Amino acid sequence: MNNYPAIVVIAPLLGALFAGVAAWVEDRATYPIALASLGIAAAAAVNDLITVMISGPIQYNMAGWAPPMGIEYRIDGLNALVLVLITGIAFLNLVASYKNVQQETPDRSGSFYVMYLLFVVGLVGVVSTGDLFNLYVLIEITSLSSYTMIALGDKDRGAIASLNYIFIGVIGASFYLLGVGYIYIKTGSLNMADVAAMIPAMTESSTLLVAFILCIIGVWIKMALFPLHVWLPNAYAFAPVGFARIVAPLMTKVMVYVMVRLMVSVFGYDYIFTTLSLSDGVVWMGTIAILAGGIIALSQKNLKKMMTYIIVCEIGYMVGGAWLGNELGMTGAILHIVNDALMTFALFLAVGNMVYKLDRVDITDLQGLFAKMPWTMGGFVIAAFSIVGVPPTCGFFSKWYLILGAFEAGAYHFAAALLVSSLICAVLFFKVFEVCFFEPMSEGHGHGDDHGHGHDSHGEHAAVAIEEAPVASVITLAVVSVSLIVVGLYSGTIVDRIILPFLN
Amino acid sequence: MKLVGFIIVCLTGGLLLYGTGELPAWGDPNSPASTHLSDDYITLALEQTEAPNLVTAVLADYRGFDTMFETAVVFCAGLACFLLLRDFRPKKDHYYRHVPTGVMLHVKNEARTVRTGREFEDMDREWVPSDTIIKTVCRILIPFIQIYALYVVAHGDFSPGGGFQGGVIFGSSLILLAISYNLKTLVKRVTEKFLGVFSSLGVLVYVGIGAIAMALGGNFLDYGKYAPIFGEHHIRALGMLGVEIGVGMAVTAVMVIIYINIVSEGRHDEGL
Numbered sequence: 001m002n003n004y005p006a007i008v009v010i011a012p013l014l015g016a017l018f019a020g021v022a023a024w025v026e027d028r029a030t031y032p033i034a035l036a037s038l039g040i041a042a043a044a045a046v047n048d049l050i051t052v053m054i055s056g057p058i059q060y061n062m063a064g065w066a067p068p069m070g071i072e073y074r075i076d077g078l079n080a081l082v083l084v085l086i087t088g089i090a091f092l093n094l095v096a097s098y099k100n101v102q103q104e105t106p107d108r109s110g111s112f113y114v115m116y117l118l119f120v121v122g123l124v125g126v127v128s129t130g131d132l133f134n135l136y137v138l139i140e141i142t143s144l145s146s147y148t149m150i151a152l153g154d155k156d157r158g159a160i161a162s163l164n165y166i167f168i169g170v171i172g173a174s175f176y177l178l179g180v181g182y183i184y185i186k187t188g189s190l191n192m193a194d195v196a197a198m199i200p201a202m203t204e205s206s207t208l209l210v211a212f213i214l215c216i217i218g219v220w221i222k223m224a225l226f227p228l229h230v231w232l233p234n235a236y237a238f239a240p241v242g243f244a245r246i247v248a249p250l251m252t253k254v255m256v257y258v259m260v261r262l263m264v265s266v267f268g269y270d271y272i273f274t275t276l277s278l279s280d281g282v283v284w285m286g287t288i289a290i291l292a293g294g295i296i297a298l299s300q301k302n303l304k305k306m307m308t309y310i311i312v313c314e315i316g317y318m319v320g321g322a323w324l325g326n327e328l329g330m331t332g333a334i335l336h337i338v339n340d341a342l343m344t345f346a347l348f349l350a351v352g353n354m355v356y357k358l359d360r361v362d363i364t365d366l367q368g369l370f371a372k373m374p375w376t377m378g379g380f381v382i383a384a385f386s387i388v389g390v391p392p393t394c395g396f397f398s399k400w401y402l403i404l405g406a407f408e409a410g411a412y413h414f415a416a417a418l419l420v421s422s423l424i425c426a427v428l429f430f431k432v433f434e435v436c437f438f439e440p441m442s443e444g445h446g447h448g449d450d451h452g453h454g455h456d457s458h459g460e461h462a463a464v465a466i467e468e469a470p471v472a473s474v475i476t477l478a479v480v481s482v483s484l485i486v487v488g489l490y491s492g493t494i495v496d497r498i499i500l501p502f503l504n
Numbered sequence: 505m506k507l508v509g510f511i512i513v514c515l516t517g518g519l520l521l522y523g524t525g526e527l528p529a530w531g532d533p534n535s536p537a538s539t540h541l542s543d544d545y546i547t548l549a550l551e552q553t554e555a556p557n558l559v560t561a562v563l564a565d566y567r568g569f570d571t572m573f574e575t576a577v578v579f580c581a582g583l584a585c586f587l588l589l590r591d592f593r594p595k596k597d598h599y600y601r602h603v604p605t606g607v608m609l610h611v612k613n614e615a616r617t618v619r620t621g622r623e624f625e626d627m628d629r630e631w632v633p634s635d636t637i638i639k640t641v642c643r644i645l646i647p648f649i650q651i652y653a654l655y656v657v658a659h660g661d662f663s664p665g666g667g668f669q670g671g672v673i674f675g676s677s678l679i680l681l682a683i684s685y686n687l688k689t690l691v692k693r694v695t696e697k698f699l700g701v702f703s704s705l706g707v708l709v710y711v712g713i714g715a716i717a718m719a720l721g722g723n724f725l726d727y728g729k730y731a732p733i734f735g736e737h738h739i740r741a742l743g744m745l746g747v748e749i750g751v752g753m754a755v756t757a758v759m760v761i762i763y764i765n766i767v768s769e770g771r772h773d774e775g776l
Binding site: 017025131144182187207210211 | 519520522523524525526527528535536537538539540541542544545565566567568569570573574576577579580581583584586587588590592697700701703704705707708711712714715718722723724725726727728
């Protein structure tokens with residue numbers, strides 16, 4: 001019996017509950033428990049991916065009841081890929097953020113890890129499930145845990161940011177739930193495959209149309225598609241570093257996954273692109289999101305805020321790509337889910353390292369950072385290149401697929417927006433690099449240190465002592481940065497072996 | 505902005521109305537929702553699960569996986585209250601009451617300067633003189649409420665009820681204790697550590713029953729795999745009872761955690 005699909009979800013859940021007991025009995029045990037359970041989940045996810053690549057989709061019946069009576073997990077190329085991504089990032093972030101958690105929530109770090117695990121449970125559950133209502137329940141867990149974690153962040157503004165997020169997030173989730181309700185009234189089923197089989201017979205139904213619109217808008221709110229993004233920048237910028245590093249790369253990307261899943265496995269291409277022919281309008285929305293996200297990012301003074309607007313911009317890429325209505329565009333969107341999660345993770349790791357040392361990360365605070373934190377900045381540069389789309393980093397390849405898809409669909413405006421946003425990101429990051437590299441260290445930051453560093457030859461500045469973030473964070477950042485290039489080089493393999501078999 | 509909001513509300517309302525056009529008639533026995541799966545549940549549930557309560561069979565067995573995560577949501581809510589509200593800082597001031605005279609002292613000092621005992625007693629800021637009638641009635645009532653709560657939990661798989669309802673009733677009996685006496689009385693009897701551990705344990709019972717089924721060679725939550733240990737008879741209903749108990753534990757603890765943290769602003773010393 002292959003139980004790995006369940007283990008991916010159950011391991012972190014059991015971990016959360018054991019850690020929940022441990023937090024009251026022996027606080028120091030929570031961290032190893034969290035680490036171990038995420039390690040097991042990641043191993044199970046990798047196993048799933050290998051099984052899917054060798055022998056095709058895995059079907060798993062919860063409680064032994066066959067769908068549509070029971071709840072099923074259906075692991076195919078797409079979710080196996082995203083599961084590996086989620087568990088991998090969650091595990092690495094836990095390794096990297098130990099010191100940050102100690103710094104930010106010293107008196108309740110045990111419960112922090114419990115909440116962290118519950119958040120991961122929600123994400124992997126959303127991705128694994130083949131049941132529309134089960135998906136909603138898991139969205140509830142992710143949302144509830146992220147509301148809490150964000151409110152734990154910045155002392156003055158974390159709670160307000162979280163409250164904003166709650167209001168808008170609850171509306172998004174309710175829209176989705178309402179949509180599922182309409183689907184249930186019309187079909188009598190909650191199982192995705194079961195519903196998908198019934199939809200071709202009822203394409204003219206107004207109820208189905210309303211269900212579709214409600215589900216998609218709900219998911220758009222949750223993924224912060226412009227102009228529904230207003231909750232995101234503050235929520236992510238004021239979250240505690242240990243959590244921002246995982247919520248920023250994963251939450252929005254998982255919601256993009258949900259959108260792709262609804263499009264491919266529930267409503268179907270025929271319904272969306274032939275019956276409703278929605279492609280043009282939504283690709284325009286994606287285009288606007290890309291441009292708006294980029295331009296607002298350009299006007300930000302704070303590095304964290306800037307990164308959050310880059311997320312808004314990247315969401316435009318994926319939504320636009322998925323709705324181009326051709327295989328290239330969808331391939332690009334799915335590949336970009338993986339790439340963008342990794343790039344954003346690398347960026348937030350780097351920013352988190354800066355926050356650990358500097359506390360405030362307005363762009364003007366970053367002077368002389370290349371000398372002070374060379375490793376962190378190295379990772380930051382690679383991540384930035386990837387966002388801009390410089391080959392051979394992975395960001396280039398997904399953008400390439402998206403542009404090809406745009407040309408095939410005749411959506412030249414979308415292709416143009418992709419290129420313009422690359423330029424905007426280039427300007428954006430070089431502005432940051434300029435401050436970090438050329439402007440001298442501000443008074444009070446540098447500690448004179450003359451013995452034997454060899455850096456002290458340029459001008460009258462004394463050599464700056466290297467003050468790096470904790471070793472674990474730096475090593476994780478190095479691993480993730482290298483993975484950006486490795487994933488870029490193996491893009492072809494990912495597309496041929498995983499994404500195309502899923503789409504066909 | 506108000507106008508934009510108004511337009512959005514109108515559009516959403518219009519969309520919902522448009523969607524209702526094709527809905528089946530109220531109570532239509534031929535609607536998809538009543539024909540597609542419901543027939544199977546109604547005809548097969550008793551035979552397959554041996555639980556006479558159809559609702560529980562769907563909730564705790566066919567869709568037991570959902571219910572497990574609903575319990576996790578409840579746990580998550582309790583934990584969120586603890587994480588966000590709990591305040592470990594020492595209190596800035598204390599209130600005492602001189603028992604023989606009824607005079608109230610307000611000491612603005614972090615340390616406890618007045619020794620409480622026969623002469624002085626601790627007092628809350630919003631102090632209400634304790635009423636013997638209320639105290640006595642509640643003291644007699646609480647054990648009966650608790651017995652009833654256990655009954656509701658235990659009969660979940662046979663009659664209406666179950667872990668969520670029973671847990672809420674049990675939790676409210678503890679809250680009644682806090683209201684009729686004071687918060688300190690409750691916190692002394694049911695400590696924070698106990699509640700924290702108990703809420704995790706409740707969900708752990710549920711997940712554990714599922715995980716052990718997996719270890720016994722079945723799918724996750726497949727209660728039927730316990731047959732070699734507990735016998736074939738009513739094994740799935742027994743599994744449901746097990747998870748209901750877990751749900752009851754978690755809900756009870758989380759109710760009290762939320763109550764204590766909210767009324768005392770995270771201080772766990774005084775409040776309603």
